[in-house]
Amino acid sequence: GAGVSQSPRYKVAKRGQDVALRCDPISGHVSLFWYQQALGQGPEFLTYFQNEAQLDKSGLPSDRFFAERPEGSVSTLKIQRTQQEDSAVYLCASSLPLGGPEETQYFGPGTRLLVL
Amino acid sequence: SQQGEEDPQALSIQEGENATMNCSYKTSINNLQWYRQNSGRGLVHLILIRSNEREKHSGRLRVTLDTSKKSSSLLITASRAADTASYFCATDNQAGTALIFGKGTTLSVSS
Numbered sequence: 464g465a466g467v468s469q470s471p472r473y474k475v476a477k478r479g480q481d482v483a484l485r486c487d488p489i490s491g492h493v494s495l496f497w498y499q500q501a502l503g504q505g506p507e508f509l510t511y512f513q514n515e516a517q518l519d520k521s522g523l524p525s526d527r528f529f530a531e532r533p534e535g536s537v538s539t540l541k542i543q544r545t546q547q548e549d550s551a552v553y554l555c556a557s558s559l560p561l562g563g564p565e566e567t568q569y570f571g572p573g574t575r576l577l578v579l
Numbered sequence: 580s581q582q583g584e585e586d587p588q589a590l591s592i593q594e595g596e597n598a599t600m601n602c603s604y605k606t607s608i609n610n611l612q613w614y615r616q617n618s619g620r621g622l623v624h625l626i627l628i629r630s631n632e633r634e635k636h637s638g639r640l641r642v643t644l645d646t647s648k649k650s651s652s653l654l655i656t657a658s659r660a661a662d663t664a665s666y667f668c669a670t671d672n673q674a675g676t677a678l679i680f681g682k683g684t685t686l687s688v689s690s
Contacts (some may be wrong), residue, residue: 467621496677503611505667505680506622519676554621566610566671568678 465489465569469555474528476545477579484540484574488557495538496568497530497553506554512538552576585668585684592688598655600684601647602668609671611644612678613653616665625653625666658688 476482488495494513498506499522502503508522523530530541532538541548552575555562556568586601592641604611612624628643628644628651629633635642641654665685669678 465634478684486610499682504680505669506680508672508677508679509677519674522677567612567624567627569624570614572621 467555467569467577469553469571469574471574472572473575473577475579476494478545478578479524480545480578481543482543482545482576484569484576486538486540486555486557488536488538488555489569490536492557492559492569493535494558495508495532496556496558497538498556499524499554500554500573502551504564509540509553535561538549545576547578550576550578552559580644582679585666585681587680588685590687591684592658592686592690594658594660594688596658596688598658598662598686598688600666600686602639602651602653602672602681604651604668604679604681605649606673608646608672609675611642611651613640613642613681614667614669616683617666622667655686658660658686660688660690662686663688 485567496511496552497509500506510530511519512532527543529541552573554573556570558568580592584594584603612627615625616622626637626642628642644651648657665683667683669680672679
């Protein structure tokens with residue numbers, strides 16, 4: 464079946480604008496993750512959902528970042544009042560339930576955000 | 580903060596040679612995974628090794644894990660130009676809710 468998809472693939476925002484990034488996980492995947500990847504760095508964890516419950520949001524860098532997954536499938540990462548330091552690639556990943564026999568996270572292609 | 584540190588940061592080799600990348604981590608783990616990322620793309624899972632395993636193979640990939648030294652290595656044998664990518668090791672966080680990635684090794688294989 465289809466993999467994880469993300470939209471938009473590229474987003475240019477003026478500083479101070481709000482942006483919304485969408486993630487469509489693999490059908491049937493209970494767990495969903497958001498990561499932020501700065502240029503030349505590895506991905507850094509932002510937040511984790513199991514179904515619609517946000518179980519860990521310890522990686523969100525500020526209260527300008529908000530994520531939701533209201534029906535336990537599609538997720539949206541919202542960044543309010545964007546700043547230049549928010550420029551990065553935002554990766555979404557999904558997996559079967561943690562602790563199960565399959566723990567691989569499947570990543571989407573990412574949304575590249577540039578804040579001017 | 581990032582848990583793993585890959586070494587070297589960059590590696591350039593010729594097709595047919597073997598490529599070895601190392602990863603060190605800080606805290607105890609349940610498993611360690613290696614991912615690959617082509618430029619401008621998402622990450623692709625390569626292999627997972629559990630904390631009670633010492634070595635694992637998958638095709639041209641060989642992964643070792645030494646929990647006493649908190650280190651892992653990824654060996655790609657008979658490299659191809661298509662192996663050119665960045666390679667990341669990742670461990671689970673203590674809560675078991677996310678992966679913690681290193682900064683990656685950029686591998687360049689020239690033909």
